[in-house]
Amino acid sequence: MSKKIKRIGVITSGGDAPGMNAAIRAVVRACSYYHISCYGFYNGYNGLINGNFEELDARSVRNIINLGGTFLKSARSKEFRTKEGREKAYKVLKKEQVDGLILIGGDGTFTGGQIFSREYDIPVIGVPGTIDNDIYGTSHTIGYDTALNTVVEAIDKIRDTASSHDRLFFIEVMGRDAGFIALNTGIGAGAEEILIxxxxxxxxxxLDSLEKSRRSGKNSSIVIVSEGDKIGKNxxxxxxxxxxxxxxxxxxxxVLxxxxRGGIPSCFDRVLASRMSVKxxxxxxxxxxxxxxxLKDDDIITCPLDDVIHEKPKINKDLLRISEILST
Amino acid sequence: MSKKIKRIGVITSGGDAPGMNAAIRAVVRACSYYHISCYGFYNGYNGLINGNFEELDARSVRNIINLGGTFLKSARSKEFRTKEGREKAYKVLKKEQVDGLILIGGDGTFTGGQIFSREYDIPVIGVPGTIDNDIYGTSHTIGYDTALNTVVEAIDKIRDTASSHDRLFFIEVMGRDAGFIALNTGIGAGAEEILIxxxxxxxxxxLDSLEKSRRSGKNSSIVIVSEGDKIGKNxxxxxxxxxxxxxxxxxxxxVLxxxxRGGIPSCFDRVLASRMSVKxxxxxxxxxxxxxxxLKDDDIITCPLDDVIHEKPKINKDLLRISEILST
Amino acid sequence: MSKKIKRIGVITSGGDAPGMNAAIRAVVRACSYYHISCYGFYNGYNGLINGNFEELDARSVRNIINLGGTFLKSARSKEFRTKEGREKAYKVLKKEQVDGLILIGGDGTFTGGQIFSREYDIPVIGVPGTIDNDIYGTSHTIGYDTALNTVVEAIDKIRDTASSHDRLFFIEVMGRDAGFIALNTGIGAGAEEILIxxxxxxxxxxLDSLEKSRRSGKNSSIVIVSEGDKIGKNxxxxxxxxxxxxxxxxxxxxVLxxxxRGGIPSCFDRVLASRMSVKxxxxxxxxxxxxxxxLKDDDIITCPLDDVIHEKPKINKDLLRISEILST
Amino acid sequence: MSKKIKRIGVITSGGDAPGMNAAIRAVVRACSYYHISCYGFYNGYNGLINGNFEELDARSVRNIINLGGTFLKSARSKEFRTKEGREKAYKVLKKEQVDGLILIGGDGTFTGGQIFSREYDIPVIGVPGTIDNDIYGTSHTIGYDTALNTVVEAIDKIRDTASSHDRLFFIEVMGRDAGFIALNTGIGAGAEEILIxxxxxxxxxxLDSLEKSRRSGKNSSIVIVSEGDKIGKNxxxxxxxxxxxxxxxxxxxxVLxxxxRGGIPSCFDRVLASRMSVKxxxxxxxxxxxxxxxLKDDDIITCPLDDVIHEKPKINKDLLRISEILST
Known part of the structure; x- marks a missing residue:
């Protein structure tokens, strides 16, 4: 039987994403609602290791729901990958009587959390926060929707020039391992080609596609290229x-x-961050x-961290087909 | 056995919504891809009745994916509610050899289309476009996501003043019959109360809630009120x-x-409009x-117009609970 | 001979305006640069009266240059209009050894400051902050440029619907005594008529103008109405x-x-606020x-508060002529 | 005595800038108001040479005031730099009875126009359109204000990540020969250093400045670098x-x-473009x-093209001083 939770800790870790502040806010407000204490640790796992934290109450998180970035700051912690680092972190949590952890971040964050949790029997709950949407177990990660809007707004601006000057633009978007951003913004911005x-x-x-596009009367074109595209050229x-x-x-x-990574979170990301974090x-x-x-359909679900770490989410290949039809 | 489709017509009808242009574009491009002809009728059903249309090809719809409103214009047609009106529309379609119709709009649009289709055996397909999200058979309508962002951006601005002056703001948002916009933007903008x-x-x-809010140290507050709230007061x-x-x-x-209703469509709405319309x-x-x-989860599904017309979509009441927790 | 300034106070007063935070930041950073102390008083003159303040250093104002509203909050103080109120304020300043005041606000703020300064020989410097641009002695007030952008963005959205539905929209914008916002946004948004x-x-x-507009083939129209328009009707x-x-x-x-009043300040307003406040x-x-x-042309100038209070800035009537030509 | 103008031509040339469409619209509407004919030539001077134009009336330019880019398209014409090219252009103008030209563009555009005008006695009027603001004879060029906002919005987003991860960002902005954009956006975005x-x-x-910044407790920093900075490194x-x-x-x-270059023009740029073009x-x-x-102060002035071509506008060096004070 699990012991009663009286105090929890929360960190943001890995690349920052719009909506992380909304997520922290929801963690803190839910703690306040359920009358438990909440410590915010700074700089991801480094804050656990160094005991760098602050007690947060409902008023500490006012007027942050619309701010990009994360006021708890984020970092990738090398020390937490070592046994010594994790032991330090455990001692801090024990001393401060923190009974559980909420980890807002991505794959790397959850891998570290899973190891830590097994070593020291600290319950951890993951909240997926990354613009890349490359996490198994959820249809959407926090920050992804905002990033899509940021990218299409940027491409809209570039298209003004592309159209005015009859130019071809290659636009690199984020996504080292996953084409989610490229695929959706490519369709959303009306790109002629999308490389993922x-x-x-x-x-x-x-080349064929660009030639065909030219022959069909298009004088300007946009090609979206994911950072990690397969074609083997940057x-x-x-x-x-x-x-x-x-x-x-x-x-x-x-190169966008x-x-x-930044910007005011969209309504979708704020609501998603709020619902996930309360849960x-x-x-x-x-x-x-x-x-x-x-998130699955309109429900907040759960997925074992073990699956999250070992599986890859799949892009919807139907979108490639749609993109081809639309660039007729 | 249905006859072969060689030419289709498309209209936008009812209140305009961001993403309608993206939807028209996708209809036109898909027709071009499948080598069929596409006529765009102006002003909703009125264009059918008056024979006010234009043949659209792939180039007619360039550079419109990011524009709000609808270049085919929209209207609520009284004449189409009459038998005479629909007969005129049928004669136009027959004369112009239009074999099927795509209707981009809401409830009222589909009701008219359903009657027309039965009277004259013209196949019609509905594409849900309205900011209100009040349509059965889809988790999201085209324009809804954009409207959520428009509303939270507006409330973010108002909150600047609310905080600076310690004020209470009542903000009316759209939604005569459904609280989707109020509920999601209320959570997204960090409102203290949401009336739907x-x-x-x-x-x-x-009153209780506002008093509690004041005692807890909040000096400024936002209350979101849906046009059609139940409390019986404007x-x-x-x-x-x-x-x-x-x-x-x-x-x-x-009163927003x-x-x-307007604005540059979000990436979500552009992709949704594109996928739905190709389908x-x-x-x-x-x-x-x-x-x-x-849309259901990440798939494009279909739903009989009969069900769409007679059923009401349900808000997610869990959001009310989340809102209460977050306004702690 | 004036005594040496070792500590100054700063307030924001009257209606809040985007860029006020940038102005406070620049006051604080300039104090730090010149090695003097800076107290920020809360809620306008009320903070002076009640001794509600905080010492601000260069780090207190980080990451606020882009936030709307004012973190020092603002208020219209009835008490400061009384002799007793101003006496209390003076005692606070004397006790806290505040040698001068910077007042960020509008007409009313400066009137109070001028009286106070004469009664108690406290030097005050005014920084014009209001979205209405209705202050003599500067071509631009802080917040005005941002408000213009907010208004045209809103009208752009409304025009989507106006065009889609062939409608006429009357849009009320701020400006009780001055038509600056109406006139510039009317031209910027392509309005058919502007009432100031x-x-x-x-x-x-x-009526003539709208009739002419209709005859010339325009089906949708926008009329911008200043809150305080002369025509005598709301x-x-x-x-x-x-x-x-x-x-x-x-x-x-x-009614916008x-x-x-809120929103992320434009680059113009941030630079203006920074330059004025350092000065x-x-x-x-x-x-x-x-x-x-x-501001005059590209220089920061000064103007006696007496003139500021007693004179009215004039709109550029040539803009009315331009508007008429453009709505042809 | 100059002959009576019955028809004018308009081109956009050089790099495109937000507000160029608003400028074309104002040219066209002013022509309509004064009952003269207006031809829009496509692709800058190339349209003159090839006789690629369209007659524009008041309705041709509806709903474009808020669109970035230029619907007349722009280009840098090599052929117009040759005597043969200009002769072809002249023949087109003569044949089409075009009595004068309005050139919307930058330095290069005006240089070509000046030569052409002297060779063939065609009156030309320049309208300064470029985001770089590097044109003598006006305090602001069309598109500059919008570009400033685009840049600070982008830096605001990057600052989210800089703050969240305690990072230093070098951000390259446009301005090969002039530091206008770098200087104003550097102040507007709160950059620590600006290189122009x-x-x-x-x-x-x-290095000194960054070290000092670090010691003063700043963990994240932004350095703005103009494309053409003097320091000799990219x-x-x-x-x-x-x-x-x-x-x-x-x-x-x-690298932004x-x-x-693109985006929805700010209110300032729309009004500026409208006033300049009517004039x-x-x-x-x-x-x-x-x-x-x-533009000078709030008046539309004129400046001989000879001066425009041979003089360079000066940045306001006081802004460098302000920037240093603010990065304390």
């Missing part, structure tokens, strides 16, 4: 390759970069552990 | 009632109004009729 | 009047309200008093 | 240099690129030629 890590269309296919090499082979194209490159607190109170909360 | 048509919390409960009467009973509150009212064309080609396309 | 307090075009002229009465006289118009009303600190250090900083 | 083409602060100064080399010398900084690079038409009607319209 999950599928190698080949360079010939790209976005600059791709542009050069196309310029060599289709010299009538005036090809330009934009870190603007994709995470309730799960701890309920004696559960080592699961991640997720 | 589906649930009567009562005026005493509202937003101005509510504010007056609170000022009378809790005179320490400096209560103000904002028509800004909620709608494919359904017609496939010999189907009198169904609406919908 | 400075000019009575008359109802006949409005925006709802105007819409009713037009519906009666030009029944083919489907006229709707939107408090969304105009305000330097003026105090320089022994100056009872002036307001202002 | 007009001023070489030196690498030592940069933004990636700068980041490497700092990482080598200040290894405690986790330095990242973002083409998102800066340009009126100048032609008034018999004037070879001048550019400009």
């Amino acid at each position: 890590p999950e599928e190698n269309l080949g360079l010939d296919r790209l 976005v600059f090499q791709l542009a050069d390759y196309v310029k060599e082979n289709l010299p009538y194209y005036d090809a330009k490159v934009t 970069g870190h603007i994709q 995470a607190v309730e799960l701890l109170l309920d004696g559960q552990k080592n699961v991640m909360v997720g | 048509p589906e649930e009567n919390l009562g005026l005493d409960r509202l 937003v101005f009467q509510l504010a007056d009632y609170v000022k009378e009973n809790l005179p320490y509150y400096d209560a103000k009212v904002t 109004g028509h800004i909620q 709608a064309v494919e359904l017609l080609l496939d010999g189907q009729k009198n169904v609406m396309v919908g | 307090p400075e000019e009575n075009l008359g109802l006949d002229r409005l 925006v709802f009465q105007l819409a009713d009047y037009v519906k009666e006289n030009l029944p083919y118009y489907d006229a709707k009303v939107t 309200g408090h969304i105009q 305000a600190v330097e003026l105090l250090l320089d022994g100056q008093k009872n002036v307001m900083v202002g | 083409p007009e001023e070489n602060l030196g690498l030592d100064r940069l 933004v990636f080399q700068l980041a490497d240099y700092v990482k080598e010398n200040l290894p405690y900084y986790d330095a990242k690079v973002t 690129g083409h998102i800066q 340009a038409v009126e100048l032609l009607l008034d018999g004037q030629k070879n001048v550019m319209v400009g």
Whole structure:
């Protein structure tokens, strides 16, 4: 039987994502609602190791639901990957009488949390927060929807210039291992081609498609390239390759970069962060552990951290088909 | 056996919604992809009746995916409710050899389409487009996600003033019959109270909640009120009632109004509109009729128009509970 | 000879405006740069009266340059209008050894400050912060540029619906005494008519213009109405009047309200607030008093508070002419 | 005596800028108001050479005031730099009876226009449109204000991540020859350092400043680098240099690129474009030629194209001082 939870800790870890503040707020407000104490640890696992924390109450989190980033800050902790690091963290939690942890972050965060939890029997609950949406066990991660909007707004701006100057733009978006962002923003921004890590269309296919596009009367084109695309060339090499082979194209490159991680969270991300985080607190109170909360259809579900860590979410390949139809 | 489709018509009808242009674009591009002809009729059913249309090809719909409103324009047609009106529309379709219709709109649009289809054996496919999300058979309607973002951005602005002046704001959002917008934006904007048509919390409960909020140290508060809230008072009467009973509150009212219908569609709405509309064309080609396309989890599904018209979608009442926890 | 300034106080007072936080930040950073102490008083003059303040250093104001509202909060103080109130304020300043005041606000704020300064020989410097731009001695007030953008973005959204439904919209914008917002946003949003307090075009002229507009093939129209328009009818009465006289118009009303006061400040407002506030600190250090900083062309200038209080800025009437030409 | 103007031509040329559509609209509407004909030529000077144009009336330019880019498209024409090219252009204008030209663009555009005008006695009027603000004779160019907002919004997003991860970001903004964008967005976004083409602060100064910033308790920092900064290193080399010398900084690079050219124009740019373009038409009607319209304080002024071409506008160096004070 699990012991009664009187105090929980919360961290944000890994890459920051819009909605993380909304998630912390919901953790804190739920603790307040259920009359338990909440400690916010700074800089991800480093805060656990160094005892860098603050007690948070309902008023500590006012007016942050709409702020990007995370006020608890985030970090990737090398020390937590060592046995010594985790032991330090455990001693801090024991000394401070923290009975459970809520981990807001991604894959790496959950892997560390799972190991820690098994070593020291601290219940942990994962809340998926990353713009990449590359986490098994949930249809959406916190920050993903906002990033999609940030990217399409940026491409809308670039399309103004593409159309005005009859240019071809290669735009690199985030997603080292997963094409979620590329695929959805490619359709959302009306891109002519989308290159993702999950599928190698080949360079010939790209040239064919751009030629066809030109013949059909399109003078400007957008190609979205996921950071980790399969074609084996980076976005600059791709542009050069196309310029060599289709010299009538005036090809330009934009790497969207870190603007994709920040920004005011969308309503969807705020509601998602709020629902998931309240549920995470309730799960701890309920004696559960080592699961991640997720979204499926309109319900908040749970998934064992073991599955989350070992499985990969799949992109919806039907979107590739849709993209082809729409770029007719 | 259904006859082969060679030409389809498309209309937008009822209140306009962001993403309708993306939907029209996807209908047109899908027709082009499948080598069939596409006529866009203007002003909803009125365009059918008056033969006011234009043939649309892939190039006609370039650079519109990011525009709010609908370039085919929309209207509520009184004439189409009459037998004479529908007969005129049928004659136009017959003369122009239009074999099927795609109707982008809401409840009223589908009701008219269903009657018309039965009278004249014209296959129709519905695509749900309305900001209110009040349509059975889909988790999301086109335009709803954008409207949520528009509303939370507006409330974020109002909260700046609420916080700076320690004020209470009553904000009326759209939703005459359904609390979807109020509920989600209330949580997303961190409102203290949310009043929706589906649930009567009562005026005493509202006063209690505001008093508690004040005692807990909150000096500014936001109350979201759905147009059609159950409490039986409009937003101005509510504010007056609170000022009378809790005179320490400096209560103000904002009616967000028509800004909620417009704006640049979110990525979600553009992708949703694109997927649904491609599917709608494919359904017609496939010999189907009198169904609406919908979203469920991450799949495009179909639902008989009969069910769409006669059932009401349900709000997720768990959100009310979440809202109460978060306004602690 | 003025005594040496070692500590200054800063308040925000009157209606809040985007950029006020940027202004406070610049005051605080300039104090830090010049090695003097800075006290931020809360709730405008009420904070002076009640001794409600906090010492602010360079780190207290990090990450606020982009936030709307004012973290020092604002208020209109009735007590400061009384001799007793001002005496209390003076005692607080004396006790806390505050040698000068920076007042971020509008007309009312400066009037109070001027009286106070004369009664107690405290040097005050005004920084014009209000969205209405109705202050003599500066071409732009802090918050005005942001409000213009907020309003045109809102009207862009409404125009989506106006165009889609062939409607006429009456949109009320802020500006009780001055038509700056109405005039500029009317041109910026492509309005057909603009009604401002400075000019009575008359109802006949409005009807003529709308009729002409209709005949010229425009089906949708936007009329911008300043809160304080001269025509003697509020925006709802105007819409009713037009519906009666030009029944083919489907006229709707939107009152933009408090969304105009909030929001993320534009780059212009952040730079303006920064430049003005640094200058305000330097003026105090320089022994100056009872002036307001202002913008003229690209220079920060000063203007005696006496003139600021007694003069009215003038709108640029050429804009009315431009508006007429553009709505051809 | 100049001959009576009955038809004018308008082009957009050089890099596109937000507000160019608003400028074209105002040219067209002013022509309509003054009962003269207006031809829009496509692709800058290439449209003149190839006779690629369209007659534009008041209705042709509806609903474009808020669109980025330019619907007349833009290009840099090599052929127009040759005598043969300009002769072709002249023949087109003569054949089509175009009596004067309005050139919306930048330096290069005006240089070509000036030569052409002298060779063939065609009156030309320049309207300054470029995001870089690097044109003599006006305080603001069309598109500049919008670009400032686009850049600070992007940096706001990046700052979310910088703060969350205690990182140093080098952000490259546009401005090959002029630091206007860097300087204003650096102040507007609260950057710690700003590197511009007009001023070489030196690498030592940069390291000193970053070290001081670190010691003062700042953990995250933003450095804005103009494309054409004087320090002689590109933004990636700068980041490497700092990482080598200040290894405690986790330095990242973002090149904002083409998102800066596009986007919905700000209210300021729409009004500026409208006023300047109406004036340009009126100048032609008034018999004037070879001048550019400009903004000074709140007035539309004119400046001989000769001066525009040969002089350089100066940045306000006081902004560098302000930036230093604010990054305390």
